[in-house]
Amino acid sequence: MITSMKQRHKIFLLLTGIATICFSGSIQAAGKADAPILILGTQDHFAGYTGEILKAEGFNEFRLQPVTAVDFSLEYLKRFDIIILTAISLTGQQENSLLAYVKAGGNLIAFRPGNRLTSVFGITGATGTANTGYIAIDTSTLIGKGLLPQTLQIHTVSDLCQVNGCKTIASFYNDEKTLANFPAVVMNYYGAGHAVAFMYNLPQSIAFTRQGNPLLAGQEKDGIKGLRAMDMFTNGWVDTSKNRLNHADEQMRLLSHCIELLSSYRKPLPRLWYFPDTLNCLVTLTNDGEFRNEKDFEPQFSDIETKGANMALYILKTDQVSKSSTDAWIKRGNEISGHPDDTKEAEHPAWSDMTNAIETKARELNNRFGITQMRTIVNHWFVWCGVNAENKMDFTAQAKIEAANKIEMDINYAHYDNNSNQQHFLGAMGLEQGNFNGTGLPMKFVDEDGRLVNIYQLLNNVYDQQYMEHKDSVGFYECFKGLMDRSINKEVYSYITIKAHNDEYFFSKKPLSQMLEYAKAKSIPVWTPVRLLDFITAKNDAGFSALRWSDNKLSFQLKSELACNDKLSIMLPSLYNGKKLKAVTVDGVNCKFFIKQVKGFDYAFLTVTPGNTYSMVANYTN
Numbered sequence: 239m240i241t242s243m244k245q246r247h248k249i250f251l252l253l254t255g256i257a258t259i260c261f262s263g264s265i266q267a268a269g270k271a272d273a274p275i276l277i278l279g280t281q282d283h284f285a286g287y288t289g290e291i292l293k294a295e296g297f298n299e300f301r302l303q304p305v306t307a308v309d310f311s312l313e314y315l316k317r318f319d320i321i322i323l324t325a326i327s328l329t330g331q332q333e334n335s336l337l338a339y340v341k342a343g344g345n346l347i348a349f350r351p352g353n354r355l356t357s358v359f360g361i362t363g364a365t366g367t368a369n370t371g372y373i374a375i376d377t378s379t380l381i382g383k384g385l386l387p388q389t390l391q392i393h394t395v396s397d398l399c400q401v402n403g404c405k406t407i408a409s410f411y412n413d414e415k416t417l418a419n420f421p422a423v424v425m426n427y428y429g430a431g432h433a434v435a436f437m438y439n440l441p442q443s444i445a446f447t448r449q450g451n452p453l454l455a456g457q458e459k460d461g462i463k464g465l466r467a468m469d470m471f472t473n474g475w476v477d478t479s480k481n482r483l484n485h486a487d488e489q490m491r492l493l494s495h496c497i498e499l500l501s502s503y504r505k506p507l508p509r510l511w512y513f514p515d516t517l518n519c520l521v522t523l524t525n526d527g528e529f530r531n532e533k534d535f536e537p538q539f540s541d542i543e544t545k546g547a548n549m550a551l552y553i554l555k556t557d558q559v560s561k562s563s564t565d566a567w568i569k570r571g572n573e574i575s576g577h578p579d580d581t582k583e584a585e586h587p588a589w590s591d592m593t594n595a596i597e598t599k600a601r602e603l604n605n606r607f608g609i610t611q612m613r614t615i616v617n618h619w620f621v622w623c624g625v626n627a628e629n630k631m632d633f634t635a636q637a638k639i640e641a642a643n644k645i646e647m648d649i650n651y652a653h654y655d656n657n658s659n660q661q662h663f664l665g666a667m668g669l670e671q672g673n674f675n676g677t678g679l680p681m682k683f684v685d686e687d688g689r690l691v692n693i694y695q696l697l698n699n700v701y702d703q704q705y706m707e708h709k710d711s712v713g714f715y716e717c718f719k720g721l722m723d724r725s726i727n728k729e730v731y732s733y734i735t736i737k738a739h740n741d742e743y744f745f746s747k748k749p750l751s752q753m754l755e756y757a758k759a760k761s762i763p764v765w766t767p768v769r770l771l772d773f774i775t776a777k778n779d780a781g782f783s784a785l786r787w788s789d790n791k792l793s794f795q796l797k798s799e800l801a802c803n804d805k806l807s808i809m810l811p812s813l814y815n816g817k818k819l820k821a822v823t824v825d826g827v828n829c830k831f832f833i834k835q836v837k838g839f840d841y842a843f844l845t846v847t848p849g850n851t852y853s854m855v856a857n858y859t860n
Contacts, residue, residue: 272783274507275300275497276315278308279324284441284688288324288349291441294681295494296509296809299782310335315344319504320497323348325439341429345500347493350439352397359435360404360426364397371396372411373422373438373489381407381425381434381495384838389414390485391477391676393446396422396438407434408492414477423492425499432503434496440489445684447486447676448695451475452686455633456624461659464584467622467651470633471664471674478665481672482720484730487679491837498811498839505787506814506856508794509841510780511807512679512731514763514773516834516843519725521734521757521764523549524649524698526577526616530740531558538743539567545754547764549738552577552616556602564607573766576603579618587623589635596643614647614767615640616698622650634691637683641693647771648683649735651675652698656707668713669720673699678725678732680774694774696767700736700753706745715749719756726760729837733770769804776800776848790817792856801849810856812840817858824854 275292277300279285289302300322308314310332315321321339323346328336333355340346340358348355353363372389375382389411396410398418404426410418425434446452450470458465459472494509501507513520523542527535535551542549550573553559564574576599580592596615603609623639626632640648653674655664664674675697683691699721705714724730736753738746757764780798796808812819812833819842822829831844846852 273299273301274319274501274504274785275322276318276320277302277322277324278305279326280304281689282687283324283326284439284445284684285324286690287441287445287684287688288322290682290684290690291444291490291493293778294679295490296511297494297497297507298510298778298780299507299785305332312338312342315339316342320345320347320500323351324441325350328354340431340433343430345431345503346433347496347500348433349436349441350397351435356402358426358428358433359424360402360428361421361424361435362400362402364399366398368396368398368410368418370394371418372414373408374411375408375492376406379405379407381492381499383495385492385495386483386488388480388483390483390488391447391480392438392443393475394439394443399437410437414479432500434500440493442688444486444490448681449675449683450633452633455631455635458585460655460663462655462657464581464619465587465622465624466620467636468620468654468664472660476664476674478662478674480676481665481674482670482724482730484673484676484678484732486676487731495837502814505785506792506811507785508782509809510777511809511843514804515845516807517762519722519732519734519762520770521736521762522696522767522770523547523736523738523764524616524767525549525551526554526737526739527551527559528554528577528618528739528741532560532563534740535559536563538738538740539570539572541747541751542754543570545751546758547754548572548766548769550575550614550766550768553603554579554618556606561607564609571766573614573768574607574609575612575614576600577616577618580621581619584619584621587621589623589625589627589629589639592621592623592636593639593643596639600643612643612645613771614649615645616649620650620652632685634683634685637691637693637695641691645693647680647694647696647767649696649698649767651695652701652737654701654704656704667704667708667710667717669716671717671720673697673732678730680733680770694771696733696735696770698735698737699732700734702737702739702742702746706742711745711749714746715752718753722757722760722762735767772802773804776802777806780806780848790858792858794854796846796852796854798848798850805845806848807843807845809836809841809843812842814858817860819856820859821857822854824852
């Protein structure tokens with residue numbers, strides 16, 4: 239049995255994939271678990287959101303259980319390759335069970351463990367906390383390989399401890415450049431097992447980075463008339479120098495690398511790719527149809543359709559459009575939805591009035607056009623309600639109102655900060671513009687207490703009015719180009735959403751045409767948000783199960799119940815235990831795959847059509 243960290247690292251085959259080691263005394267499965275990953279926690283401790291992070295990263299093979307429902311016997315815990323412990327309280331008996339699990343060869347990841355299980359993680363007890371700051375990943379470690387070396391912003395309380403035998407994977411920084419001399423992420427070998435600790439609440443930090451400061455909900459902060467979600471990104475919440483990095487997503491990939499390394503001690507795990515098919519980017523196009531009519535909208539639809547694109551029209555005044563027109567636009571692949579108007583109380587939007595505005599728009603769409611559901615939404619002026627029905631602060635109140643009205647995707651987060659009393663607090667424009675909320679991926683909202691809200695957040699990152707008011711059509715195009723180039727070439731993966739108001743089409747027509755032509759030249763499709771929603775829903779619904787590792791073969795099933803027109807890509811490590819992936823069968827038939835490097839490691843990609851169940855076998859040989 240190998241006992242030292244140094245010896246273990248030497249055995250890793252660092253070529254271009256993740257290797258594994260088999261230890262004497264390592265865990266053997268006691269029974270058949272339906273998933274190799276167990277998330278321990280409750281919905282109000284970001285456990286459900288941890289699952290959303292795993293889905294965004296393509297690890298659709300986890301079980302989520304509250305601590306009160308878990309059998310903490312060693313026999314049960316051994317059924318899981320990896321256990322992820324959210325920031326929750328444990329009894330002494332539960333801690334001892336997890337200690338025994340790791341000691342017997344289990345793999346544990348914990349968020350903000352504090353003074354729990356310090357021997358397992360190889361740290362001292364926490365001696366203090368810090369409110370916000372940065373982390374920097376050590377890219378010389380195997381977990382850090384392929385990730386960004388720059389400091390990355392976090393938005394949560396951190397526990398300050400010292401290394402006591404573990405390996406530091408990432409370190410805290412007091413500011414962008416000042417090392418704090420405390421570990422942020424550590425890995426330790428304990429008995430026959432392995433443990434990783436994030437000394438901050440990763441899922442909470444991801445949520446607050448994406449959604450803004452919950453303490454600013456319902457408050458006017460940016461000096462721009464009307465409460466918007468962007469008010470919650472003021473007062474220095476955004477380090478605008480980090481916008482081009484997608485720093486929230488990069489920290490999710492740090493978690494993915496931890497999962498991949500720990501799974502390498504048991505069996506390779508399949509993942510799903512971020513985008514449809516094998517794309518590295520995707521574009522959605524929207525139009526707020528405000529004060530024009532169908533005679534104005536039709537030429538814009540025709541223009542974009544000639545470029546092979548489709549668009550969503552969010553209608554403000556339904557009496558300006560006929561059913562025959564909306565029927566024709568939908569038949570041609572476009573989306574029609576509503577543009578609810580609560581601007582009469584834009585400075586103090588209330589739960590009841592915002593609810594009424596959405597319900598009114600839904601009735602108008604149904605009565606006039608026969609559209610029975612607004613599946614995606616953009617509000618007039620991006621008005622964002624920041625208080626719940628009891629008039630208490632809630633930074634997801636608007637998302638909850640929309641979810642209660644069966645809306646499935648919100649596109650009210652937009653890069654607009656013109657004439658703010660905080661200058662360009664969302665960041666640079668043009669080629670230097672990135673995603674101010676640190677992400678390029680659609681994910682569901684989560685409230686301040688860590689409870690999921692059943693609606694997706696999609697950032698409107700290429701916003702026409704931001705550039706029109708500067709008379710900067712070149713910058714409007716270059717903003718789009720920069721996002722796409724970084725997504726395709728720099729692994730700063732982003733879904734790009736363009737807003738092209740019909741009222742301002744005089745400005746956006748030429749740069750929008752350039753964007754569509756550039757996307758076409760790069761073979762990147764331009765969709766409606768509802769088509770993206772269908773894909774993301776199908777991707778997140780799909781699940782891996784029945785994973786078995788035997789005789790250098792990984793067998794598993796992909797169960798996908800929701801059909802859509804766009805394919806899913808399955809990712810498999812191209813190397814495992816020093817062996818190369820040589821063949822993959824799907825339902826007994828050899829399937830072609832290709833190798834693609836993602837964040838420092840090589841994966842085999844193969845595509846399948848959602849809405850089916852597939853039985854797969856991956857064969858690794860010398």
